[in-house]
Amino acid sequence: xxxxxxxxxxxIVLRQRPxxxxxxxxxxxxxxxxxxxAVAKGVRKPLSKMSGHVxxxxxxxxxxxxxxxxFVITDAQTLDPWSPLHDDVERMTEALAMxxxxxxxxxxxxxxxxxxxxxxxxxxxxxxxxxxxxxRRWFTLRFLDQQGYQPELDACVRCRTEVGPEGNGxxxxxxxxxxxxxxxxxxxxxxxxxVFRLLRYMRRSSAQSTAQVRVDAQASAxxxxxxxxxxxxxxxxxxxxxxxxxxxxxxxxxxxSAVQSAAESEREEQxxxxx
Amino acid sequence: MQRSxxxxxxxxxxxxxxxxxxxxxxxxxxxxxxxxLRAPRAEAEALxxxxxxxxxxxxxxxxxxxxxxxxxCAVCLDPQRSxxxxxxVEEPLDVAAIERAGxxxxxxxxxxxxxxxxDGVGPEDLKVRELLSRLGDATVEEVILAMNPNLEGEATAxxxxxxxxxxxxxxxxxxxxxxxxxxxxxxxERTLRAAMxxxxxxxxxxxxx
Ligand SMILES: [Zn+2]
Ligand SMILES: [Zn+2]
Numbered sequence: 001x002x003x004x005x006x007x008x009x010x011x012i013v014l015r016q017r018p019x020x021x022x023x024x025x026x027x028x029x030x031x032x033x034x035x036x037x038a039v040a041k042g043v044r045k046p047l048s049k050m051s052g053h054v055x056x057x058x059x060x061x062x063x064x065x066x067x068x069x070x071f072v073i074t075d076a077q078t079l080d081p082w083s084p085l086h087d088d089v090e091r092m093t094e095a096l097a098m099x100x101x102x103x104x105x106x107x108x109x110x111x112x113x114x115x116x117x118x119x120x121x122x123x124x125x126x127x128x129x130x131x132x133x134x135x136r137r138w139f140t141l142r143f144l145d146q147q148g149y150q151p152e153l154d155a156c157v158r159c160r161t162e163v164g165p166e167g168n169g170x171x172x173x174x175x176x177x178x179x180x181x182x183x184x185x186x187x188x189x190x191x192x193x194x195v196f197r198l199l200r201y202m203r204r205s206s207a208q209s210t211a212q213v214r215v216d217a218q219a220s221a222x223x224x225x226x227x228x229x230x231x232x233x234x235x236x237x238x239x240x241x242x243x244x245x246x247x248x249x250x251x252x253x254x255x256x257s258a259v260q261s262a263a264e265s266e267r268e269e270q271x272x273x274x275x
Numbered sequence: 276m277q278r279s280x281x282x283x284x285x286x287x288x289x290x291x292x293x294x295x296x297x298x299x300x301x302x303x304x305x306x307x308x309x310x311x312l313r314a315p316r317a318e319a320e321a322l323x324x325x326x327x328x329x330x331x332x333x334x335x336x337x338x339x340x341x342x343x344x345x346x347x348c349a350v351c352l353d354p355q356r357s358x359x360x361x362x363x364v365e366e367p368l369d370v371a372a373i374e375r376a377g378x379x380x381x382x383x384x385x386x387x388x389x390x391x392x393x394d395g396v397g398p399e400d401l402k403v404r405e406l407l408s409r410l411g412d413a414t415v416e417e418v419i420l421a422m423n424p425n426l427e428g429e430a431t432a433x434x435x436x437x438x439x440x441x442x443x444x445x446x447x448x449x450x451x452x453x454x455x456x457x458x459x460x461x462x463x464e465r466t467l468r469a470a471m472x473x474x475x476x477x478x479x480x481x482x483x484x
Contacts, residue, residue, distance in 0.1 A: 015393050016426075021298040046454045052463025056426050081464045086426070089433025096392045096430075103393070244392035244430070247399075251434055254407070255441025262411020 006074060007064045009033060012119060013056045014099045018044065026054050026073065027103055028062060031116035035106045038064055038071035053078045057085045057095050059120065084127040093248055094136035095126055096241045101143060104235060118142055125207035133220065134211040140227045141202050149234040152176025153200050158187055165193040172229035189229075195222045286312065338409070340385045340402040342367045350374075350383060357381045359416040363406060363435065365389045365423060373421065381419075384409065389427035390434055398434055406435075410444050417445045424451040424469075 011028035014035075019025045022044045028036040043051040053060055053076035063074040085095045102119050106112055122139040129135050144151060155162050156179035157171060167180035169188025177196065178188035198219070202210050215223070232238055282290070286308055293304035311319055335341070336348035343349075350356065350370075360381030364370055370383050386401040409415060418439055422428030432448055439446050452470030453462055462470070 017394075020300075047457055049458075049461040052466045055463075055465070078463055083465055083468060086429055086465065089430060089437070092426070092430060092433065093392065100393050240395040241392040243395065244390065244397055244434075247397050248434060248437065251437035252441040255438040258407040258411060258438070259442045262408075266412065 006066075007033070007071075009036075009062055009064065010059070010079065011036065011062050012059050012099075012116070012123070013054055014103045015056050016040075016054070024054065025070065026056075029102055029106065029112070029116060029119065031113045032111050033108075034110040034112045035103070035108050036064065036071055037108070038062070038073045039067065040073045040076070050076050055081075055086070057092070057099060057123065058082055059123075080124075082123055082127045085123065088132075089248060091126055091129075091132045093241065093245050094132040095123055097136055097239055097245065098122055098126075098139050100239050100241045101140070101231075101235075104237075105143075105147060114146055115143075118146060122207055125211065129208070129211045131211040133224075134213070134215070135207050137220075137223060137227055138202050138207045138210045140231055141199065144227075144230055144234060145203065147234065149175070149230065151199070151230055153196070153203065156182055158182040165196050168193075168196055170226045172226065172233045175230075175233075189226065190222075191226065192219065192222060194219050195226070198223060199226075339383045340387065340405055341370055341383060342385075355380075358414050360419060361406075361409065361415055361417075362419040362421050364421045365428070365431070369421065379419070381417075386431070389422060390430040391427045392430060401431075403435070403438075407438065407442070410439065410442055415444060417447060420446060420448040422448075 009028075009030045009032060011030040014027045014029050016024045016026050019039060022042050024040045024043050026038050026040050028038055030036055040050055040054045042048050043054060045051075050073065054073065058078055059080040059082070060076050060078045062076050064071040065074050066072075082095075085091050098119060102115065106115065118139065122135060122142075125138075126132055126135045141151070151170075151172075152175055154177075157174040157176045158178055159182055161179050161181075163177050163179050167183065168191045169178035169180075169183030170176070170191040171178050171188035174187070177191060182188070183190075194215075198210075198213060198215065201213065228242070289308040289311065290301075290304045293299050293307045294301055296304075299307070311322070332344050333342050334344075334346060336343045336346055336351055338347045338351040341348055341350070357380055360379075361384050362373065362379050362381060363384045363386060364373070365386055365388060367385055367387075370385060373379050373383075384402070384406045386403065386406070388396060388401050390396060390398060390401070410418070418435075420432045420435060422432045436446050436448075450469070450473040451466070452473055453459065453466060459467070
């Protein structure tokens with residue numbers, strides 16, 4: 001076998017899966033080499049020196065040697081553990097959505113500096129923000145822009161007339177904003193003026209500034225709908241991690257209704273005992 | 276898997292069956308298959324009987340979801356154990372490990388996995404509903420989350436805290452930090468931070484808590 005020089009690279013760990021009894025396969029995302037699958041040996045043993053340094057949603061410096069079919073991680077040193085992304089389940093969920101998006105849309109051995117910088121900046125903002133969902137939506141729009149799906153926000157995607165802020169629609173299939181006339185003719189979903197303005201603001205502002213914009217629940221829900229439809233259009237699939245986001249949003253309701261149904265069955269038992 | 280045309284189909288089938296087991300590579304599978312081939316018939320019979328018996332006579336305990344041959348299982352029936360705490364774990368082997376250490380005298384609940392959002396594994400794929408149904412009345416005062424300290428464990432613990440928190444039951448999570456025998460030098464930042472956060476007084480007498 002020809003000897004290949006080991007590689008040193010900075011990377012963000014996107015995900016892991018177990019391999020055999022003690023190892024894991026890590027999916028790394030490197031600015032110069034794109035997506036790399038590499039084996040982290042022995043990291044499922046309790047005294048592994050490497051295990052804490054290959055956790056998903058962290059940034060590190062890695063040494064990689066070419067193995068028979070996959071790379072093998074020879075050393076790993078965390079540069080940024082992004083602890084808040086692990087300690088808070090809501091931030092974690094949004095971070096996983098970003099990681100999944102990158103994981104699905106990048107190829108091995110393709111340099112991907114701009115996407116790497118976007119992911120890194122977004123995860124950094126996510127680690128410090130009070131509005132995790134807003135940061136993830138910002139990332140989604142910027143991701144679409146960067147990957148060539150750039151939603152049109154200036155001219156109607158059907159008749160090319162320039163649009164104002166009022167009375168528009170949004171069509172993910174056609175790739176952006178629809179003017180009031182075309183929207184009246186049945187094209188696109190309703191795009192309210194605050195959400196239209198916010199989309200344009202997100203395109204020219206940082207994640208931090210976007211996260212500071214006050215958005216009511218109705219507008220965030222609308223924005224979420226438009227962006228996720230554009231994303232589905234681009235990926236031709238739904239993100240797996242989005243169903244966990246839904247589970248999480250329902251969690252407290254599930255807890256409360258579990259208490260209620262227990263109380264009801266107790267009352268039912270008492271009723272039966274009384275008869 | 277490589278298979279030479281000289282391998283008889285029946286042996287190839289056995290090799291493939293071994294290969295499907297976790298942690299068994301193609302070489303080990305071959306070695307196991309030829310071991311069975313050369314072993315006395317009684318040994319092969321004992322193996323096949325043990326395999327079938329484990330499938331036929333074990334099931335999940337209706338209460339704690341652990342693997343058992345009597346339902347409810349011995350732990351759930353043990354009158355010496357406290358009903359007021361439930362320790363929630365990912366896998367049956369975790370119950371075995373905690374029992375070996377003898378550090379928990381309450382009950383258990385086995386989830387049979389952990390939430391893995393990127394693999395599409397959610398709460399409905401685990402024994403979460405069964406856990407919630409055990410928390411309805413006031414018997415259980417504390418739920419101890421003993422998930423693995425990794426991303427899936429954190430997602431699972433985060434989700435369960437939300438649901439169980441809304442039920443008004445006290446939730447704790449086992450501490451994590453440096454394992455016994457580890458070097459501080461090699462510890463990652465998050466482990467060190469956890470170890471610092473959960474540090475304890477050293478001037479207390481041993482075993483006096
Ligand atoms: Zn138009
Ligand atoms: Zn049981």
